[in-house]
Amino acid sequence: MDSRRAPRTVSDPKVRKVGFFTAPPDRSLSSPPDHRVFSFLTSPPPVVDNSSPSAGNSLSPVMIPPPRHSSANLSPLRRDSAEYFPLLLPPPPQPRSPIMWRRRRWGGVLLLLRVACREEKGGGVAVEMQNDQSTRSKSLKEKTTKAERRALQEAQRAAKAAAKAEGGTTPAAASGAAASNDSATVAASEKKGGDRPPEKDRKKEVPQPRMQYDDKSRVEKAKRRAVVKQTEARNRVELFRHLPQYERGTQLPELESKLFELDPMHPAVYKVGLQYLSGDICGGNARCIAMLQAFQEAIKDYSTPPEKTLARDLTAKIGSYVSFLIECRPLSISMGNAIRFLKNRIAKLPLSLSEMEAKTNLHSDIDRFINEKIILADKVIVKHAVTKISDGDVLLTYGSSSAVEMVLLHAHELGKQFRVVVVDSRPKLEGQLLLRRLVGKGINCTYTHINAISYIMHEVTRVFLGASSVLSNGTVYSRVGTACVAMVAHSFHVPVLVCCEAYKFHERVQLDSICSNELGDPDVISKVRGREDINFLDGSSNSAILQLLNLIYDATPSDYVSMIITDYGMVPPTSVPVIVREYRREHLLI
Amino acid sequence: MPESATIPHTTSSGGDSEGKSKSADKSSRTRRLKHDIIEAVNELIQDITTCHEQIAEQAIEHIHQNEVILTLGSSKTVLEFLYAAKEKRRSFRVFVAEGAPRYQGHLLAKELVARGLQTTLITDSAVFAIISRVNMVIVGAHAVMANGGVIAPVGLNMVALAAQKHAVPFVVLAGSHKLCPLYPHNPEVLLNELRSPSELLDFGEFSDCLDFGSGTGSPLLHVVNPAFDYVPPKLVSLFITDTGGHNPSYMYRLIADYYSADDLVISFVYYILGSLGVTMEEVVDWQMEILAQCMEECQPLFYAGREAGLLIGKNEKEREAKNGHFCDCDEAVV
Numbered sequence: 041m042d043s044r045r046a047p048r049t050v051s052d053p054k055v056r057k058v059g060f061f062t063a064p065p066d067r068s069l070s071s072p073p074d075h076r077v078f079s080f081l082t083s084p085p086p087v088v089d090n091s092s093p094s095a096g097n098s099l100s101p102v103m104i105p106p107p108r109h110s111s112a113n114l115s116p117l118r119r120d121s122a123e124y125f126p127l128l129l130p131p132p133p134q135p136r137s138p139i140m141w142r143r144r145r146w147g148g149v150l151l152l153l154r155v156a157c158r159e160e161k162g163g164g165v166a167v168e169m170q171n172d173q174s175t176r177s178k179s180l181k182e183k184t185t186k187a188e189r190r191a192l193q194e195a196q197r198a199a200k201a202a203a204k205a206e207g208g209t210t211p212a213a214a215s216g217a218a219a220s221n222d223s224a225t226v227a228a229s230e231k232k233g234g235d236r237p238p239e240k241d242r243k244k245e246v247p248q249p250r251m252q253y254d255d256k257s258r259v260e261k262a263k264r265r266a267v268v269k270q271t272e273a274r275n276r277v278e279l280f281r282h283l284p285q286y287e288r289g290t291q292l293p294e295l296e297s298k299l300f301e302l303d304p305m306h307p308a309v310y311k312v313g314l315q316y317l318s319g320d321i322c323g324g325n326a327r328c329i330a331m332l333q334a335f336q337e338a339i340k341d342y343s344t345p346p347e348k349t350l351a352r353d354l355t356a357k358i359g360s361y362v363s364f365l366i367e368c369r370p371l372s373i374s375m376g377n378a379i380r381f382l383k384n385r386i387a388k389l390p391l392s393l394s395e396m397e398a399k400t401n402l403h404s405d406i407d408r409f410i411n412e413k414i415i416l417a418d419k420v421i422v423k424h425a426v427t428k429i430s431d432g433d434v435l436l437t438y439g440s441s442s443a444v445e446m447v448l449l450h451a452h453e454l455g456k457q458f459r460v461v462v463v464d465s466r467p468k469l470e471g472q473l474l475l476r477r478l479v480g481k482g483i484n485c486t487y488t489h490i491n492a493i494s495y496i497m498h499e500v501t502r503v504f505l506g507a508s509s510v511l512s513n514g515t516v517y518s519r520v521g522t523a524c525v526a527m528v529a530h531s532f533h534v535p536v537l538v539c540c541e542a543y544k545f546h547e548r549v550q551l552d553s554i555c556s557n558e559l560g561d562p563d564v565i566s567k568v569r570g571r572e573d574i575n576f577l578d579g580s581s582n583s584a585i586l587q588l589l590n591l592i593y594d595a596t597p598s599d600y601v602s603m604i605i606t607d608y609g610m611v612p613p614t615s616v617p618v619i620v621r622e623y624r625r626e627h628l629l630i
Numbered sequence: 631m632p633e634s635a636t637i638p639h640t641t642s643s644g645g646d647s648e649g650k651s652k653s654a655d656k657s658s659r660t661r662r663l664k665h666d667i668i669e670a671v672n673e674l675i676q677d678i679t680t681c682h683e684q685i686a687e688q689a690i691e692h693i694h695q696n697e698v699i700l701t702l703g704s705s706k707t708v709l710e711f712l713y714a715a716k717e718k719r720r721s722f723r724v725f726v727a728e729g730a731p732r733y734q735g736h737l738l739a740k741e742l743v744a745r746g747l748q749t750t751l752i753t754d755s756a757v758f759a760i761i762s763r764v765n766m767v768i769v770g771a772h773a774v775m776a777n778g779g780v781i782a783p784v785g786l787n788m789v790a791l792a793a794q795k796h797a798v799p800f801v802v803l804a805g806s807h808k809l810c811p812l813y814p815h816n817p818e819v820l821l822n823e824l825r826s827p828s829e830l831l832d833f834g835e836f837s838d839c840l841d842f843g844s845g846t847g848s849p850l851l852h853v854v855n856p857a858f859d860y861v862p863p864k865l866v867s868l869f870i871t872d873t874g875g876h877n878p879s880y881m882y883r884l885i886a887d888y889y890s891a892d893d894l895v896i897s898f899v900y901y902i903l904g905s906l907g908v909t910m911e912e913v914v915d916w917q918m919e920i921l922a923q924c925m926e927e928c929q930p931l932f933y934a935g936r937e938a939g940l941l942i943g944k945n946e947k948e949r950e951a952k953n954g955h956f957c958d959c960d961e962a963v964v
Contacts (some may be wrong), residue, residue, distance in 0.1 A: 277750055279763060464830075465730070465753060465754060465755040466728070466730060466754075466755070467753060472831070472835075472836075475836075475851070476836075482850065483850070484850050485850060485851050485852070486851075486852045486854055487830065487831060487851060487852070487853050487854070488830070488853070488854040488855070489730050489731060489855075490730070490754055490755050490785075490788070491729070491730055491731075491754050491785030491859075492784055492785075492854060492855065492856050493788060494787035494788060494818070494860075495784070495818050495822070495856045495859065496854060520755045520759060521753075521755025521756070523758040523759065524754075524755060524757060524758045524788050524792065527758060527791055527795065528787075528791060552759070552762045553758075553759035553760075553762075554759070554760075554762065557759075565728070565751055565752075565753060566751070568733055568736075583743055585743055585746065585747070585748045585749060586739060586743045586749050586750075587748075587749070587751070588750070588751050589725075589750050589751065589752045589760075590753070591752070591753075591756045591759055591760075594755075594756070594759040595759070
């Protein structure tokens with residue numbers, strides 16, 4: 041054991057340290073296979089932690105396991121870095137001390153290099169690295185400085201391009217070489233709040249502001265590139281001038297007529313866009329899966345045009361598909377995260393792969409994302425959540441969330457005796473669909489509307505809610521009305537549990553529901569389905585002083601939420617930024 | 631009192647002139663009584679029809695310039711209130727929540743638009759989202775209880791909680807005829823009405839779920855559609871009545887103007903009994919006893935409360951007689 045190495049922190053598994061420990065300087069440059077010091081737990085040593093973070097057999101559900109390091113299954117990046125630094129990252133069986141010593145020596149250089157590898161700004165750095173496989177450490181040092189300079193330049197160019205096009209984009213998309221292509225994709229609003237860490241300051245990862253629709257010049261630019269012609273709604277609510285408000289009725293027929301004319305658009309993507317527009321696909325997970333599967337089809341049919349690299353061209357194409365989907369319906373946060381993952385995977389494709397191999401890789405990556413992040417995550421969430429349901433419980437849920445539905449059905453299968461209160465609201469009336477499915481399975485249900493929650497809350501023992509996303513300040517961003525339910529539950533001292541997959545977390549922060557939201561079709565407010573006697577507003581819908589507001593989302597403050605159930609365990613809302621930060625890199629590397 | 635109308639002949643046995651004056655007296659008393667009652671009822675009708683104006687006169691004190699007002703459902707008082715402010719050239723805009731399941735908010739929005747007020751119609755679920763940008767919540771009431779609580783159309787408790795969280799004043803407009811001497815005990819259930827489920831669910835679509843098909847013989851699906859909500863007094867910032875603006879803690883004094891002291895005390899007694907966990911049957915039994923005694927002794931009901939052991943009465947002798955019965959309740963003070 042190297043005497044210079046800092047002593048390992050407490051190894052008693054019963055002692056749980058919560059919070060950040062700052063690493064001693066030599067360990068802060070840990071490369072992936074080694075133990076990351078930013079850990080929240082001290083129990084089992086991380087090399088054991090090859091299993092997925094969600095299979096917490098040795099860990100209780102509430103603890104956040106340290107980020108996982110799979111030295112066993114090497115991802116392409118790790119394979120590459122092993123190639124690049126044969127001396128510095130020997131395979132695990134070797135004793136640790138040589139690594140530590142070398143890492144300490146190369147200090148800041150290694151950090152930069154690793155960051156440069158990850159946030160690839162074009163193929164230049166990778167090529168450099170490949171050529172240097174066999175060099176000793178000294179010459180590597182020289183090369184890295186050159187590479188470092190090159191990487192810096194790329195980053196600056198990228199920063200300029202992105203600043204010009206003011207979109208929140210991923211690093212790959214903003215790469216300098218593809219700037220002209222990308223400005224088209226960047227101009228459309230991608231509400232991903234993409235973080236582009238500048239080279240040296242990993243700390244300053246402030247998400248770029250999203251496209252704001254009150255800036256006329258930018259709206260004009262976006263319109264020129266739009267596939268779907270949108271007419272702006274006539275009675276725009278002033279408070280929401282920064283969000284897009286379009287006339288809804290005209291888009292679908294027009295898009296349908298254009299079906300055979302759209303050369304650049306892949307039919308699968310077109311189909312998904314139409315499904316979004318008409319509201320056939322609804323719900324964060326469903327939309328994300330549909331989009332990813334459409335992208336799989338598009339990638340399968342893709343062929344690289346001559347004189348273009350696969351990575352850049354494919355990224356540009358994906359970007360154009362995404363802007364089309366945004367025109368159909370603004371992206372949900374889960375979709376934004378998935379797109380970022382995909383672009384990252386494309387950017388990391390080694391140049392040595394043939395087109396066929398690259399496409400197969402991407403296909404399997406997408407499959408793995410869907411499987412691990414959505415399907416398996418849901419299974420883990422269900423496993424945790426059913427422990428919170430006991431016999432005799434009265435559970436309240438709002439709207440229709442896929443995760444909550446799975447929890448309730450599973451608990452019912454396990455034989456627990458409980459009944460469910462389904463709260464619903466206009467205009468979507470999603471609760472009725474959930475109600476039908478629950479009653480079909482034999483669960484005792486009560487149905488009511490959101491105004492009656494004060495009446496029904498006396499009987500309720502727990503509230504289960506779904507989320508479209510959880511933001512970094514603990515705010516739950518979810519279907520409009522969720523905040524009301526959580527607030528009333530809080531005032532009656534009923535615990536509120538939010539079920540949300542971890543891929544939906546986002547580093548953005550939001551204080552209220554006005555800053556960022558989605559505006560739906562205002563006409564559905566004035567017409568009440570099934571109640572023809574309520575058509576008071578028929579004649580006056582075109583009046584200038586009457587406005588109809590149809591919000592889709594709202595932001596629930598974190599103090600109303602007792603616990604968030606994710607595939608990383610059951611955590612309080614304050615742990616969300618921790619998960620976002622610690623697992624963001626891990627997410628993308630899977 | 632009702633006997634006086636039927637007595638005249640029997641009491642005129644002694645002294646004819648006396649008897650006649652007595653009967654004349656009694657009939658004139660009856661006439662005066664009828665007259666008084668009819669006058670009182672007319673006054674009440676007058677109150678109800680003019681309360682809107684008197685409340686609306688106070689609008690300019692509360693609505694200034696560039697205000698944003700939120701309301702839910704529809705209330706004629708609120709409508710008049712907002713008109714009055716508009717007439718005095720105050721600029722404001724109104725967010726109207728539609729108020730499921732009756733959707734009265736649509737009506738209110740239409741009328742406000744007809745009078746030229748900038749209106750935005752929102753769904754009830756968006757109340758929390760919008761309320762951070764609202765200056766004031768103004769609503770009507772179905773009834774105002776003696777403790778300052780409000781029986782209001784369903785959904786208003788949610789709005790009141792949201793307003794409290796965002797420190798937005800929650801103003802209730804209520805004519806004085808809406809005051810009620812009752813103190814609410816379990817008002818969500820006891821002072822509520824449940825309406826038809828067809829307003830929420832279409833029977834045709836869900837008829838299979840409403841079967842009495844499960845093993846226990848009860849349907850799997852219950853639909854709950856309450857008509858009213860109870861808003862506790864701590865969530866209400868201000869009551870505006872035709873007599874002016876008041877704090878919720880003051881409302882019990884106003885009740886004394888409209889109800890006699892007997893009704894007031896009895897209702898308070900019921901409130902205390904209710905909080906002590908006494909059931910209605912026991913109260914009714916006691917009431918029967920008390921009533922019988924009162925008929926005999928012609929004592930006012932005020933002392934009947936004492937008989938129930940809650941009030942400290944004047945007559946020590948009677949209290950001693952009842953000593954063994956409710957002595958432990960003597961400490962309770964009105």
